[in-house]
Amino acid sequence: MILPNGLSAFPITPADPSGCVDVGALRRLVTPLRDAGVDSIGLLGSTGSYPYLSRQERRRAVEAALDAVGTDVPILVGVGALRTDEAVALAQDARAMGAAAGLLAAISYTPLTEDEVFAHFVTVARESGLPLCIYDNPGTTHFAFTAALVGRLSREPGVIAVKSPACAPPEITAHLQGLREAVPAGFSLGYSGDWNTVEALLAGADTWYSVMGGLFPQTAMAIVRAIRTGDHTAARELDVRLQPLWSLFKEFSSLRVIYAYADALGVCHTDPPRPILPLPDRARDRVVQTLRGLDLR
Template sequence: MRGLSAFPITPSDADGVVRVDALQRLLRPLVDARVHSIGLLGSTGSYPYLSRPERRRAIEAAADEVAGRVPLLVGVGALRTDEAIRLAQDARAGGAAAGLLAAVSYTPLTEDEVFEHYKAVAGESGLPLCIYDNPTTTHFRFSPELIARLAALPGVAAVKLPGGEPQALAAQMADLRARVPADFALGHSGDWFAVEAMLAGGEAWYSVVAGILPQVCMDIVAAVRAGNATEARRLNAALEPLWGLFREFSSLRVVYEIAERRGVCAAEPPLPVRRLPEAARQRVAAVLDGMDPALLR
């Protein structure tokens, strides 16, 4: 749960059946680029829309494709604690190295309820967990105090934080680092925030775009690790046209379009989510056509 974690889509048919061949085609470039982990069944992978059997199908297909070469971080979020436990057990049995657990809710949750949820899933599944703080979708925001409580639990090993304003990131990272064990990993999502988050001390980048364009993301991580902030920011700036599309249309819809435009797979997102309208699809095509081919490896 450090370095670059690449989050691919999960291609499925209209009935929600995972298309194994298409998923494996998406994973091959990630393995070839030597990403540090693959974030299977994350939000980009549409985990809330897939049944338990289809989640198992995706895990089995991914495990067969990566063959132990890249660790799998598997989304195990569910509304019910007992269901999340079963999903985490499935992930562990299927070969996942860790689970990504969001505080999925309908009735708003309290901090104590979320704490007990994580304690149960970690304790009963035996799968190391990464806290998934995704307030945009779950409507629950993890406080620093709650992250510290959870970090003290056996089996809770990392946190995936949402992006934030660059000027606030260093203070946020310093505050969290002072609260959690030294081996607890701090990472961020929100691709356009990632460079500044890593420069501020973030240890992981949980990336949507790395699920379809892994090499440029690996180049960014390498630049950060080498202390070359100028190069990391240059590459990030070159991707700004994509970030603009992500912000306007959602990264999920845009990545489905990129996957088709690049000939990796043609797939529809799970209903009721729909593909971009034609005018937006043409904008994605124009952005891709205008990008330096070196960024599209």
Template sequence: MTLFAGLAAFSITPADASGHVDTAALARLLERICAAGAESIGLLGSTGGYAFLSRRERQRAVEAAIECVDGRIPVIVGVGALRTDEAQALARDARKAGASGLLLAPMSYTPLTDEEVLQHISAVAEAGQLPLCIYNNPSTTRFTFTDDLIVRLARLPNIAAVKMPLPAQGDVAGELARMRSRIPEGFSIGYSGDWGAADALLAGCDAWYSVVAGLMPAEAVALTRAARAGDVAEARRLDRAFQPLWNLFKEFGSFRVMYAMADLLGLVGVDPPRPILPLGKTDMARVKDALTRIAL
């Protein structure tokens, strides 16, 4: 099985107000993911707040994660950075620490062209010398990968997968068929956007890059396994239980909601990095209600 397959659970990265990572708290979260049976851990993705952390703190997080999992589960490390040389250094750090793969979004203050993104990702993939997943996250990066660009990247060494947003028109099956007709065999196509996970998995995508699995891995594993087994009724039943939480993800952004969840579940009590503010009492109550429905 390819590295980029099944459920990739993306954890938050607990840190104090100065950006110092609480490696013990991170290890506790990752241990839950290992125990639940996810296929991989996504570390320092958008959910992991990579953009808010220094290179040294990102190194500490990766080293702690690799020590915690001790070879039980692959760790995919986000290495996004504004500068190409910085992203290359982060890729080398991840490889040295023992990461299994890399995840790269084209961060930039200045809008990027296709050629700039191609050269950026190619350079980081060469530096990291690990299987790399392209992170197509236009809501954050303001850059949307075209099919043509993904096809060009998929033919380059070390580039093995793409993490896609949900298609605007909801036709995951059509998008998968279109892209698979053009990319090399074995190149993985996965999706983020947890509220569309059931549809994407049932349509036959290779991977679910899951936010919620970072804190509720057992429930996310159950949904993944039902969908991948073709058990439509069970996948839909589990997805319906998640709907109030999916609605909160859409309303507030999953990053804010995950910090609220971590507190309410008693897993770790830290605020998101500033300038992101924690949810207020009324909205926290809504998150609690959504968690209760999932538990039921």
């Protein structure tokens, strides 16, 4: 298993109002990611609306993505579910279809304890055989992984990485150091939250789990390549140029922004899953005008 590293690009999952995945549109979204040289594709993440899709439609999405990119780029698949047995089944599906790893969040209606989350992850990893990335998304799940819990899970067979929400730049170095001290060498530490992630990479994070990268992979890869070559000035300059996009993400949510612009580009004509509503016309016009001015690719 190749550990997640570099850019993991997260596309949306186009679907009709009944939740049927538009496999043709999904192929059009993931093929440019492969062509841009992304390090992995994060399929069915939060940007990919995994909680809104049935098991059958998740399978169709994985099949379509793998059909489009083959073995050229590893695919990480969201396997989160309320019930542990459902998450096991989803992870088994992903593994059988050829996914490289699963993204598992601590989804729950009743608040979970650390011991419950630990048992959930260990069971899914053991019974599915699919390598797992811890998906720490407290803004959605209302469960935050402590460094101690990440460290505990990192020593379990099959748990290979963590995807954390990126802290503000002043706190990122300390957060990353706390995780490094908790996990064994080689365990992949990555961040999401595009507006803070460049500084996380500069601080030494392994992976950028990127919403922007799911639609603009060449621009995202330019940042990753600058960091890899030690050109931190160029990476920060690109980050500054993207501030209008980060502002839109914060104001409207990255999900709504990407749906609006994917439609404007003609990549796919689909709305977010209800009850999420598409942006109103005025906000959509702002998004389109702003992003066209940035000339993202």
